[in-house]
Amino acid sequence: MTDAFIAVDWGTTNRRAYRIEGGIVAASERGGPGAAATPAEAYPAEVAGLRDRLGDLPMLLGGMVGSTIGWRSVAYASAPAGLGDLVAAVEWIDDRTGIVPGVSIVQGMQGDVMRGEELQILGAVAAGMVPGDALVCQPGTHCKWATVAAGRIASFTTAMTGELFGLLRTHSVLKGQLMGDVTPGDAFVEGVREGAKRDLAASLFGVRAASVLGLRDNADVPSYASGLLIGADVAARIEAGMTVYLLADANLGALYAAAISTLGGQSVAIDSEAAFLAGVTHLWELAR
Amino acid sequence: MTDAFIAVDWGTTNRRAYRIEGGIVAASERGGPGAAATPAEAYPAEVAGLRDRLGDLPMLLGGMVGSTIGWRSVAYASAPAGLGDLVAAVEWIDDRTGIVPGVSIVQGMQGDVMRGEELQILGAVAAGMVPGDALVCQPGTHCKWATVAAGRIASFTTAMTGELFGLLRTHSVLKGQLMGDVTPGDAFVEGVREGAKRDLAASLFGVRAASVLGLRDNADVPSYASGLLIGADVAARIEAGMTVYLLADANLGALYAAAISTLGGQSVAIDSEAAFLAGVTHLWELAR
Numbered sequence: 001m002t003d004a005f006i007a008v009d010w011g012t013t014n015r016r017a018y019r020i021e022g023g024i025v026a027a028s029e030r031g032g033p034g035a036a037a038t039p040a041e042a043y044p045a046e047v048a049g050l051r052d053r054l055g056d057l058p059m060l061l062g063g064m065v066g067s068t069i070g071w072r073s074v075a076y077a078s079a080p081a082g083l084g085d086l087v088a089a090v091e092w093i094d095d096r097t098g099i100v101p102g103v104s105i106v107q108g109m110q111g112d113v114m115r116g117e118e119l120q121i122l123g124a125v126a127a128g129m130v131p132g133d134a135l136v137c138q139p140g141t142h143c144k145w146a147t148v149a150a151g152r153i154a155s156f157t158t159a160m161t162g163e164l165f166g167l168l169r170t171h172s173v174l175k176g177q178l179m180g181d182v183t184p185g186d187a188f189v190e191g192v193r194e195g196a197k198r199d200l201a202a203s204l205f206g207v208r209a210a211s212v213l214g215l216r217d218n219a220d221v222p223s224y225a226s227g228l229l230i231g232a233d234v235a236a237r238i239e240a241g242m243t244v245y246l247l248a249d250a251n252l253g254a255l256y257a258a259a260i261s262t263l264g265g266q267s268v269a270i271d272s273e274a275a276f277l278a279g280v281t282h283l284w285e286l287a288r
Numbered sequence: 289m290t291d292a293f294i295a296v297d298w299g300t301t302n303r304r305a306y307r308i309e310g311g312i313v314a315a316s317e318r319g320g321p322g323a324a325a326t327p328a329e330a331y332p333a334e335v336a337g338l339r340d341r342l343g344d345l346p347m348l349l350g351g352m353v354g355s356t357i358g359w360r361s362v363a364y365a366s367a368p369a370g371l372g373d374l375v376a377a378v379e380w381i382d383d384r385t386g387i388v389p390g391v392s393i394v395q396g397m398q399g400d401v402m403r404g405e406e407l408q409i410l411g412a413v414a415a416g417m418v419p420g421d422a423l424v425c426q427p428g429t430h431c432k433w434a435t436v437a438a439g440r441i442a443s444f445t446t447a448m449t450g451e452l453f454g455l456l457r458t459h460s461v462l463k464g465q466l467m468g469d470v471t472p473g474d475a476f477v478e479g480v481r482e483g484a485k486r487d488l489a490a491s492l493f494g495v496r497a498a499s500v501l502g503l504r505d506n507a508d509v510p511s512y513a514s515g516l517l518i519g520a521d522v523a524a525r526i527e528a529g530m531t532v533y534l535l536a537d538a539n540l541g542a543l544y545a546a547a548i549s550t551l552g553g554q555s556v557a558i559d560s561e562a563a564f565l566a567g568v569t570h571l572w573e574l575a576r
Contacts (some may be wrong), residue, residue: 104501109478110494111501142461142493150558158497160461167455173430173448190397196488200525201447201517205430206398209446213392213399229489236487 003288005058006050010065011116012036019054023281027054029143035064035071042072044171047097058096060280060287063116064257066091066099076113082152083122083279086270087286100283103153112158117144120247120272123279129270130245135237137244138162138272139230139252145237161233162252165226173208180222184258187220191227192262196235202284230259240264247272291576293346294338295568298353299404302350304561307342311569315342317434323352323359326522331359335385346384348568348575351404354379354387359562364401370440371410371567375490388571392540400446407434408535408560411567413439417558418533423525425532426560427518427540429454449576450540453514462495468510475508480550484523491516518547525540528552535560 004021012119013034019027038046047059050218058160066074074091081103089101102115117138124130127146132151138144141163146156176262182188194203207225210216216224234256238244242265249272292309303320307315317338326334335347355358362379369391379390380500390403409468412418413436420439426432434444457466470476481490482513489573498504513534522544526532530553534541537560 079500106501106503109503110482111503112494113500114495115476132475143489157490158493159487160493160496161489164489164492171455171459172451194398195522199447199520201431201449201452201521202445202524204452205446205448206400208448209392209400210397212401213394215397215399232487233489233558235352236485238492261413 004055005060005284006054007277007284008050008059008061008065008118009116009119009276010063010070012064012069015095017050018243019057020277020281020284023123025277035067039132040071045087058288060090060098060100062100062119062286063279064274067115068261070100074099074101074136079105079156080149080152080154081118081147083126083282085152086118086122087283090287091162097215098287099279103156105155111227112156114144114156114158117146118153119279119283120275121146121148121153121279122278123275123282124245124247124270124275126277126282127278129275129278134246135215135242136247137237137256138247139256140229143233150277157237159233159236161229165229174225177207177211177221178225180219182223182226182255184254185223187216188223188227188258189226189262192231192234192259195228196263197229197234198232200228200232203232205263226255227259228255232261234259234265238263238265243268245270247275292343293348293572294342295405295565296338296347296349296353297407297564297571298349298351298358304453305338305342306565307345308565308569308572313565317341317543323355323357324359328359330500348378348386348388348572350407350564350568354389355378355403360387362387362389365389367391368437368440368442369406370461371414371570371574373440374410375571376405378575382491386575388568392446393443396463398442402432402446405434405440407443407567407571408549408563409434409567410542411565411570412506412533412558412563414475414537415563415566417563417566423530423532424535425525425533425544427544431464431521438503440526445525447521449517454519456492456513458487462492462513465495465506465509466504466513470511470514470543472542473511475504476511476515476546477550479512480519480522480547483516483519484551486520486523488516488520491520514543518543521557522551522553526551526553531556533558535563
């Protein structure tokens with residue numbers, strides 16, 4: 001099949017690879033080292049291994065593989081960016097091995113960057129899962145919020161919401177209290193409402209004070225604190241009545257959906273793997 | 289002198305002790321273990337040592353010495369609280385050794401606590417350094433903001449601004465960028481203005497993105513990031529035209545003063561050691 005190719009979603013800690021034939025996943029593998037665990041000189045052998053297992057085919061790679069911690073630092077496409085802008089900026093290692101660029105935005109001294117999320121966002125749009133004008137959210141360590149306009153990524157904001165929760169859970173004065181399960185129940189919703197005050201440093205100390213004063217059940221603290229952080233993130237991004245397209249795993253997706261609903265919005269869950277596959281396949285159609 | 293006594297400001301990591309005679313510091317010592325480094329059973333010997341060096345006198349102790357990590361957990365006085373409320377709640381270890389209570393506030397499921405700051409705040413008011421109706425700020429790991437009304441602590445909020453900066457500097461994706469000096473110059477002011485958007489998780493990722501995109505001089509990053517955190521803290525607490533009485537060391541005081549000024553307020557620097565001494569001396573007058 002002349003249209004067969006290999007697509008690799010190569011993030012900081014995870015890698016997924018797919019052989020795609022006629023727009024359909026014919027084979028795939030999960031695992032293998034993330035970009036953070038792969039020295040630049042190790043990529044040719046890794047890529048050869050993928051071709052041994054998935055087929056001797058052209059390959060498109062997206063994600064942190066194109067960053068300073070990856071194979072080669074690939075210049076960002078500037079927002080607004082659609083699939084056509086991405087394909088023009090693919091960095092070809094050789095005539096059949098291309099790295100997809102990330103997207104950057106600069107406004108004065110402020111800027112933002114993404115690598116990997118752009119294929120999900122634009123794939124979801126290309127596949128009709130997300131309208132051409134939409135607000136898309138990709139929760140995670142660094143949560144991306146992208147405004148899609150006329151089918152392109154018009155602007156976006158990254159919030160280090162997940163990283164802050166990890167720092168607080170591991171190293172802060174709250175560390176003993178945040179290790180339990182986080183669920184989108186009443187304590188989480190209470191946290192979202194407090195977080196919507198957007199006074200994070202004070203609301204977080206309030207978690208400590210409530211513990212000292214015995215005001216909250218210990219079992220509720222992780223969910224409340226997560227609600228604070230996610231609530232502050234969502235409150236900075238949406239107004240009542242807005243729809244957010246969520247590209248997330250089930251757990252984080254449920255938390256963000258609850259926060260969005262609490263703050264008067266609505267959310268639509270989108271399968272992020274399907275979105276990536278649609279994005280990379282459309283890019284391949286444009287590239288070949 | 290019958291009015292002589294020893295005052296101890298015993299915090300988590302620092303201890304200062306003073307022999308006060310006729311309202312004047314006649315002798316003092318700095319150093320000795322903080323509460324975090326003093327097991328409960330070690331306090332009698334520590335206190336005996338202080339009396340050996342400073343005089344065999346009655347003693348009032350304030351700060352974390354009265355917490356669960358200190359000598360004995362002393363119940364908080366509830367806000368609104370003035371010196372008269374504190375003196376009524378002093379916990380006497382024996383008839384001449386008293387621990388000053390902290391202050392707590394509870395509103396529904398939200399609450400806050402202070403231990404040690406109350407003596408500075410109420411001392412500054414008693415000494416006329418701060419008016420009877422005022423907004424007082426004590427920057428630090430956990431920054432206290434107290435509203436004083438009719439000479440009492442009416443309400444207060446703690447923001448873990450300093451702790452967040454420490455976490456980011458030591459453990460986050462920004463850790464390589466935040467180790468330099470923080471000064472209240474242009475980069476700090478720029479950070480304050482960004483922080484005033486009260487979108488901390490996003491503004492902090494912006495520090496990372498600006499670095500990736502080469503938008504900001506590396507030397508400016510610590511000041512900019514500090515400005516973000518302090519700006520978010522100040523913006524949540526003041527409106528233009530307000531006066532803030534700052535009980536702070538010179539470095540943090542200069543940063544908070546710059547942030548307050550940037551956001552349209554004005555600040556008055558108060559000597560926090562003098563405020564503590566005034567507070568504990570007035571308390572002693574009421575107690576004996």
